[in-house]
Amino acid sequence: MNPETVAAPAALSGKLITPDDSRYRTYRSTYTTVGSPAVVAVPESAGDVAAALTLARDRGLPVAVRSGGHGLSGRGTNHGGLVIDLRRMNEVTVLDRARRLVRVGAGARWAQVARALGSHGLAISSGDHGNVGVGGLATGGGVGWLVRRFGLTVDRVRAVEVVLADGTAVRADADNEPDLLWVMRGAGAGAGVAVAFEFEALDLGNVGYAQLAARVDPQGRVLQRLGAVLKDAPQELTTAVMFSSQGPVTNAFITAVVATDDTQAISRAIEPLLGIGDVTLQQALLTPYTSLVPREHLHVNVGQMPTSTTNGLLTDVTPAAGRALVDMMAGPTPLFVQMRSLGGAVADVDPAATSFPHRHQRWLVTASTFPPHGHDDLLKAWEPVGRHTEGAYVNFESRPSQASFERTYPGAVGARVAELWRRYDPDGVLRPW
Template identity: 60%
Template sequence: MSRVSAPVPEELTGKIVRPGDRRYPMLRSTYTTRGNPAAVLLPANTAEVATALRYAREQGAPIAVRSGGHGLSGAATNDGGLVIDLSALNAVDVLDRPSRLVRVEAGARWARVAQALAPYGLAISSGDHGNVGVGGLATGGGVGWLVRHYGLTIDHVRAVEVVLADGTVVRADAVTEPELFWAVRGAGAGVGIVVAFEIEAVEARDVGVARIVVEARPDGSTVRRWADVLRQAPRELSAAAMLLPYGSSTVLSVTAVVAGASLRRVRPAVAPLLELGGLLDHRVDLVPYPALVPTAHLHPNVGQQPSLTTNGLLAGMDGATARAIMRAAGGPNRALVQLRSVGGAVNDVAPDATAYPHRHQETLVVASVFPPHGAAGLDAAWRGLAGRTDGAYVNFESRPGPAAFARAYPGATGVRVAEVWRRYDPDGVFRTAAGWRDVPVEGR
């Protein structure tokens, strides 16, 4: 383990946690990765983030930046370096209720955001788990429970506050620093530490939730019908599904969310999902939006769920692709496979409007493996799908690198992302911190 012994800046007194500190066991790791950093820095405001970054750079040790801790790549911790933990920057403020504009700091968790906005009748579609931190999700995309109705989280970001690699603080929006603003929405990990977001929320109080379990046929026909239903569904309907073992067979466990305030609207919207075949269980409820990302989700992240994850986007779902998904979930290298609807409002946005260019696809497929299975097992499970996907979502990729970069940021998008990363972080501080050190952004 590296030793960080330089004098601590006065602003960070009491806010640097080293091994032996009683706080260290709760701060050393992410949800998926156990880390052994030399110290964790806990800045409480933007100025202290800048001070923490300058201090970390002066040490010459590896740097990691953490907003929530679920980060699948494990890059939000390290061994022997310094972690800048943003958890103390967690304010959620409604700036203007008529325009639904809210300010959310990067260290807030989405459960707290939902809880804070509920009294105003507002919500931000923002992933599917309340313990996820705002910063990582809101710079990568944000495939939330209302994704087909609302779009991605990044599609509603109106401005950001960013600490750059040299410690300067800038505000970026569509007029001021527009290239930085473009990159932050989809490729923000490589440009700086985003400490706050101004986001346009959506009107939402109660939503419909259907939980449906059906038998998943080995020939992929159930998965294919699921994709067909979502492609034809009204935008109010978004859904996520998991393929799970069920004795010697497999089930498709679906959670469908309808952006509607009455069961009279909800039941017709989810009815086609009940016709997928082999219905085993179902339930339809009307719940407050915070129930989707409840505060019960909040927990320390101590490396309790080691895993490796990859993903791909699909513009359609043919029979061969559906069968490949079933093989990934039920073959000898069995992976946990999740399906998430996209499309709808996501595809209203022009491909070059943000650094997330995937604006024609309909389904996100995510595969994860857990110990004792490792990278070889994940690759084997994914092999049948690797050539069938059309792009990837950066927040569900455990192994950053050139191949993942090319899938997440294809073609002209990748060229532009590399240029912005190089312009705002010429030394590659954040690219390295986020695990993209091998991506050749110089001279692209």
């Protein structure tokens, strides 16, 4: 499609990027996926977003929405369609310090948010990398360094400013459009374009930070012991584990964050991790929360890390699940595997309160392949582990489909999400697959 076929409405003058534009290379892709959209709209207001949606409908263009960050699912770009890139809508404002109420544009990235709020002694429970975009995380779930202490990112959302597929601008909060608020907190991709959020932030300054390494035995007993530790751990402790396998040898690299500046409490929280097996403590320190999602993480996203990703949620690391995980990591397909802890404050929320229903599971397990291995290779390697999972997280699924929808939004939750998607976007303009 040539530029003449996507002539800009007056509202979008100077805000459309087409393939003949020198900026196109830095706007066409996400971190993991190289796209070839016919046009990228870079709005600066809700009105601009509405104009972009009108353009897409008029030209029959499929729509992808990008909030400016990583976009591991790959849904932030497309081929031959229109991409709405929200990166210019990135303002961070403290609305009421006493109530810890802040407004964040959907195009901000978490490094920007952390820095802006840090000077006020505030933080938001967000992702685990500064380059992650606010919009995608705050409409999908939000699993990060504070998740066990303060819950998911969606649990801190008090209002969302949304542009619906027909161009209508709506504020969704507990009193106005509560159904829209419900679906935007966990399943927002199919309901509307979030342009800003109001969050109830946290009083937070320094946190405990530790890195540990452990040898993983073939039976996965180390993983079972880690699961047992987190089951009884204080809510302040959140962990993320990355694995590295070389032949039959698998090593686990554990990052532990303790959401307090009480050094004794930090020591008490970390100490049980040293007893899960052959563990070495590499470092432990007190650090500002902003150092966990620093500005150094910010980079352009030009498809530089092509990956295919899937995931599942575990309630417990059973002996069978532990063995399946180790077998997968030591198998013939090279994988990047992570385990992120849940539970704690996540489980304190009523599963019906948001469209993220997975409240009793304690672990999010993700697996990614890199070229030349593709999605089929990933699914084949994942299948033995997948048998032990219960549910999935939308933001770590590279191939959205009806099957992944049913894993992410099971049963009555899925029925309600589908009904609300039809209500707010009857023509399926924003349907994620």
